[in-house]
Amino acid sequence: MDKLYSIGIDSGSVATKAVLFKDRIMDTVLIPTGWSPKNACSEVFESLLARNSLNADDVYVVATGYGRVATDFADKTLTEITCHGKGAHYLDSDVRTILDIGGQDSKVIKLDRDGNIADFIMNDKCAAGTGRFLQVMVSLLGADIEDLDSLTRGAEPEKINSMCTVFAESEVVSMLAGGSSKEAVASGILHSIAGKISTLASRVGIENKVMFTGGLAKSSELTRIIEQKLGREVVTNSYSQLNGAIGAAVLGQHFANKKSK
Amino acid sequence: MSFDLPKAFKDFDEARQNSFIAMKELKESGKKVVGTFCTYSPTEIIKAAGAVPVGLCAMSDEPIEEAEKHLPRNLCPLIKASYGFALTDTCPYFYFSDLILGETTCDGKKKMYELMDDIKPVHVMQLPQTSEGEQSFNLWKSEIVRFKERLENDFNVSISDEDVKSAIVERNNERKALKAFYELGKMVPPPFTGSELLSVLYGAGFKFTSEAITSSLEEIRENTLKDYEAGNRKVSEDKKRILITGCPLAGATQKLVAAIEENGGTVVCFENCIGIKSVEDPVDESKDPFDALTEKYLNIPCSVMTPNNKRGEMLERLIKEYKIDGVVDMVLQACHTYGVETHTMKKVVNGVNETPYISIETDYSQSDVGQIKTRVAAFIEML
Ligand code: SF4
Ligand code: SF4
Numbered sequence: 215m216d217k218l219y220s221i222g223i224d225s226g227s228v229a230t231k232a233v234l235f236k237d238r239i240m241d242t243v244l245i246p247t248g249w250s251p252k253n254a255c256s257e258v259f260e261s262l263l264a265r266n267s268l269n270a271d272d273v274y275v276v277a278t279g280y281g282r283v284a285t286d287f288a289d290k291t292l293t294e295i296t297c298h299g300k301g302a303h304y305l306d307s308d309v310r311t312i313l314d315i316g317g318q319d320s321k322v323i324k325l326d327r328d329g330n331i332a333d334f335i336m337n338d339k340c341a342a343g344t345g346r347f348l349q350v351m352v353s354l355l356g357a358d359i360e361d362l363d364s365l366t367r368g369a370e371p372e373k374i375n376s377m378c379t380v381f382a383e384s385e386v387v388s389m390l391a392g393g394s395s396k397e398a399v400a401s402g403i404l405h406s407i408a409g410k411i412s413t414l415a416s417r418v419g420i421e422n423k424v425m426f427t428g429g430l431a432k433s434s435e436l437t438r439i440i441e442q443k444l445g446r447e448v449v450t451n452s453y454s455q456l457n458g459a460i461g462a463a464v465l466g467q468h469f470a471n472k473k474s475k
Numbered sequence: 476m477s478f479d480l481p482k483a484f485k486d487f488d489e490a491r492q493n494s495f496i497a498m499k500e501l502k503e504s505g506k507k508v509v510g511t512f513c514t515y516s517p518t519e520i521i522k523a524a525g526a527v528p529v530g531l532c533a534m535s536d537e538p539i540e541e542a543e544k545h546l547p548r549n550l551c552p553l554i555k556a557s558y559g560f561a562l563t564d565t566c567p568y569f570y571f572s573d574l575i576l577g578e579t580t581c582d583g584k585k586k587m588y589e590l591m592d593d594i595k596p597v598h599v600m601q602l603p604q605t606s607e608g609e610q611s612f613n614l615w616k617s618e619i620v621r622f623k624e625r626l627e628n629d630f631n632v633s634i635s636d637e638d639v640k641s642a643i644v645e646r647n648n649e650r651k652a653l654k655a656f657y658e659l660g661k662m663v664p665p666p667f668t669g670s671e672l673l674s675v676l677y678g679a680g681f682k683f684t685s686e687a688i689t690s691s692l693e694e695i696r697e698n699t700l701k702d703y704e705a706g707n708r709k710v711s712e713d714k715k716r717i718l719i720t721g722c723p724l725a726g727a728t729q730k731l732v733a734a735i736e737e738n739g740g741t742v743v744c745f746e747n748c749i750g751i752k753s754v755e756d757p758v759d760e761s762k763d764p765f766d767a768l769t770e771k772y773l774n775i776p777c778s779v780m781t782p783n784n785k786r787g788e789m790l791e792r793l794i795k796e797y798k799i800d801g802v803v804d805m806v807l808q809a810c811h812t813y814g815v816e817t818h819t820m821k822k823v824v825n826g827v828n829e830t831p832y833i834s835i836e837t838d839y840s841q842s843d844v845g846q847i848k849t850r851v852a853a854f855i856e857m858l
Contacts, residue, residue, distance in 0.1 A: 280849070295853030319846075331857035333831070336850060 217274040217470040221262055222462025223288070224297065225251045225281030227317035228345065228429065231456050232258035234266060234273075235463035241266055242456055251281025259287065274470035276462040280318060290469060294458050295323055295334050301461030302425050303329025305451045310422035313411050313440065313448070314457070315430045317345040322415045335418045337410070345430055347379050351403045354386050355396050363435045366404055369397035374406040382406070404436050412443040420444060427454040480702050483695050484671045487678030491532070494681045495567035501527055501683060502571050507630045510572035512557060513580055514753035514775055515602055517619050517768050521576075522642035523634045524626040529568045530680045531575070532749070533557040534726020536839040538565060545590060551810045552839040553723060554583045561594045569595070574629055576622070578602045580779040581812055598625050606773040606780045616769040639764040645685040647757040652692040653679055654754055659699060660743040661797050664710040666703040669717070669732045669742025677725045677749050714741040715858045716798055720790060720820065721805035722813050723748040727839035731805055731847060738852040744797045746790060747805070752776065755789070778812035786816070787823040794827045800858045803851070804834040831858060 219240075223232045225247060234241040243261055247254045255277065263270060270287065277288035278297040285291070294316070302312045303325055312323040324333040337344065352359055372394045376382040389399050407430075415424075424446060426437055431454040441448045453460060502508065507526040511518065518528040538559025539552060545562070546555055560566035561575075569575075577588035577599040588597050600618045603611035623634050656675060659666050667675075675695065682688045717740045724731065724747045732742055746752060753775055759767040776785035794802065802824045806813045817834040824832035833854045837843055 280845075293849055293853035293856055295849075296856040331853070334853060334857075336846075 217272060217473075219268060219273040220463050220466030220470055221259060221273045221275050222297065222459040222464070222466055223255055223258060223275065223277045223279075223282075223285065224294070224456075224458035224462060225255050225277065225279040225284065226458070227280060229455070230254035230258055230279070230281065231459040232262055233456055233459040233463040234262045234268075235460075235467055237467075239453070239460065239463075242453075242459070244455065247281060250284075251279075252284035255281060255285045256287075259285075274466045274473075276466035276469070278458050278462045289466070292462065292465065295321065295331060297458045297461035297465065298427065299323050299325050299331045299461060300329055300464050301457035301459070302427060304460055304464050305453055305457065306423065306425060306449065308423045309425040309449070311415065311418075311420050311424045312427055312457075313415060313424060314427045315345055315348075315407065315411060316428050317349075320344050320411050320414060322411070322418050324418055324421060333418050335414055337414060345428065347382070348403065348407055348430065350379055350383060351386060352400070354383060355390075355400055357396070357400065359430075359433075362400060362404065362433050365397055366401040366435045369395070369401040371401035371405045372398040374399075374402045377406070377410065401435075404433070404439055408436060408439040408443050412440060415444065420446070424448045425454070426450050427457040429455045431455065480695075480698055483698065484667070484674055486691075487695070488674040490678035490681035494683065495571070497683055498527070498529065498568065498571050507573045508568075508571050509626075510569055510575045512576070512584070513578050514748045514777070515578045515580065515600070515772050516576050517622065517772055519639060519642040519646050519758070519764075519768060520619060520623050520626065520634070522645060523623075523638035524630055524632050526573075526626065526630060527683050529572065529683070530749075531557060531560065531566060531569055531572070532677070532680075532723075532725060533560050533566070534723075534728070534839070536727050536841075538563045539839060546587065549809050550583050551581070551722075551807045552727075553807055553810075554587050556839060557584075558587050558591060561591050574598055574626075576600065580777070581810070583809070596629075598622060602779070603773075604781055606775075606785075607782075611773065612769055615773055616765055619765055619768055619772075636764055639768070640760070643758045643760060643764055643767065647760065649679075649685055649688045649692075650754045650757055652689040652696075654751070656692050656696040656699075657744075657751055657754075659696065659703075662703070663716075663798060664708060664712045664714065665716075665741060665743045666699045666709065668709055669719075669736055669745075670729065671709075672742065673725060673729065673732060673745060673749075676745060676751075680749070710741045715739060715800040715855050717742045717855075718744040718746060718790075718793060718797060718799045718802045719750075719805060720746040720786075720802060721834070722807040722810050724805055725749045727841070728805060728807075728837060730841065730844050731803065731835060731837065731851070734844070734848045734851040735803065735855070738848065739855045740801070740851070740858075744793055744799065746786075746793055748777075751793075752789075778816045783816065787819065790820065790823055791827050794824065794830055799830060801831045801833070801854060803854070804832065806834055806836045808836055808838040 220235045230247045231244045243258045275288045277285040277291045282291045302309045320337045326332045431450040509521045510531040521528040533556035539555045542555040542559030575597040579585040579602045758771040821832045
């Protein structure tokens with residue numbers, strides 16, 4: 215039997231995202247992953263099916279993200295790299311370089327004109343430059359990630375020297391104790407993250423249109439600072455946090471079609 | 476069929492664990508043993524002295540904690556493990572060694588040998604920084620002679636040119652047998668998995684007589700081939716063909732091979748030290764034995780040499796011969812020579828029909844297994 219729909223599920227360390235797809239994006243959900251990626255995956259899956267009155271048999275499921283192994287109902291699992299590549303290509307086919315800052319790791323992906331992965335690089339073992347780093351730092355300031363833009367706009371950044379989350383933490387604490395403003399420190403944190411992803415990007419070499427994806431892409435300040443560091447325009451997309459799930463769904467449809475042939 | 480192929484592969488795998496009994500017997504019969512760390516070690520000289528060379532591979536995480544009491548944490552795990560095994564006296568081969576042969580390869584190693592010398596006598600050969608030019612040749616040749624003299628002295632033997640020559644022939648035969656075996660990896664699909672190939676490459680170093688090495692290799696080659704011709708396929712044709720290059724690999728870093736093989740790839744060639752790097756070329760038997768040895772060992776394409784153009788040339792050739800889909804460069808944490816060289820290697824590899832390349836930095840812990848899997852899976856998905 216042909217599967218007319220596909221669902222892409224991207225289970226990250228922070229949020230689990232799912233996209234229902236049939237030639238276009240039909241519906242999306244995003245929930246916090248919480249402690250069980252398995253539960254989060256089933257929850258997004260069930261809610262997409264229920265909301266659109268579909269049966270599990272109607273859809274081809276591709277799972278990605280670090281929680282992908284926890285899904286037992288996926289027809290296929292793929293890495294984030296491949297899915298992010300496809301997703302960005304779907305959202306904007308001119309994109310050749312993707313900067314993604316995830317909760318656990320950051321990555322830079324280079325695409326060819328067909329949206330296939332040409333090259334990629336990920337950060338090393340530690341949390342430096344990841345969403346996790348930002349989260350820890352921002353909570354130290356007693357702020358919220360959502361407030362970052364208003365907090366940092368126009369601030370003169372305080373330079374954070376340490377890349378290691380643990381050391382940066384004590385650096386930030388002593389900065390605040392030394393009288394630095396919350397705004398300046400927050401701006402410094404953004405600069406630190408932007409610096410890390412820019413270095414990563416320059417290691418694979420940046421080409422053509424650059425897209426910044428992941429939850430942090432919602433921060434226009436961070437995007438601006440990255441642009442500054444790279445010396446080129448960086449686009450974002452309102453769907454960018456769903457990028458991995460979109461890619462998984464697009465690939466899901468592709469596999470479903472191939473199977474029914 | 477009476478020959479059990481999986482068991483034969485396993486025998487190589489277990490060679491390291493089991494052959495210390497063989498080693499013990501050798502010792503009891505009065506043989507001397509020289510422990511080596513590196514492919515630059517001219518094992519022919521050791522054999523010519525009537526002694527037995529053994530690779531002190533040091534590929535496990537266990538003794539590292541102990542080693543870190545003396546060594547910086549941020550050091551190549553291979554060096555830390557080598558030293559840690561010596562310090563804790565947990566490697567039977569180190570224990571049985573009468574002399575340890577070191578060489579001034581990378582800075583970390585050469586400084587570690589100074590410390591190791593307090594535990595057991597270490598003879599250090601001065602390796603030139605470059606393999607090119609007459610000066611390097613002369614230096615290395617005189618170092619080989621000096622090593623010969625040290626063995627003569629310590630072991631109370633005399634080594635004639637004829638002894639060296641026959642050791643060269645012996646070692647060449649071993650190389651030939653090993654090469655004939657690993658070149659089966661050129662077949663599509665290959666007749667063995669990457670882990671099996673590694674077991675043989677690695678395990679061959681733990682068989683101590685030339686006859687044992689060559690005959691077991693010939694046997695496993697023949698039977699592998701027979702099995703293949705009978706239509707048995709271990710590796711499916713759609714697996715992506717991977718070449719691994721970089722730092723010495725085995726033991727704890729086998730996690731990389733596992734990640735490749737679990738995610739749609741198969742390793743058909745190891746261009747590492749415990750791999751084909753030192754086996755590809757034989758020693759020239761027609762020349763003066765010391766000249767021939769000097770030439771052979773200086774030709775090893777290791778990143779500790781500057782420049783090291785030969786590694787790139789070798790990779791280019793291997794990518795074509797083994798029909799490689801992608802190259803994985805393994806760099807041990809804090810290995811500067813291989814680490815820096817990744818930039819050049821990427822360019823070289825990409826230059827051969829745009830062959831994809833990835834470098835993976837790792838150590839002997841298992842803490843990055845998940846991360847390695849993701850990277851490797853993504854890499855293979857893109858091939
Ligand atoms: S990588 Fe170089 S230094 Fe290390 S064992 Fe091999 S030849 Fe020796
Ligand atoms: S892997 Fe690198 S750092 Fe470690 S011993 Fe070999 S050359 Fe030295």
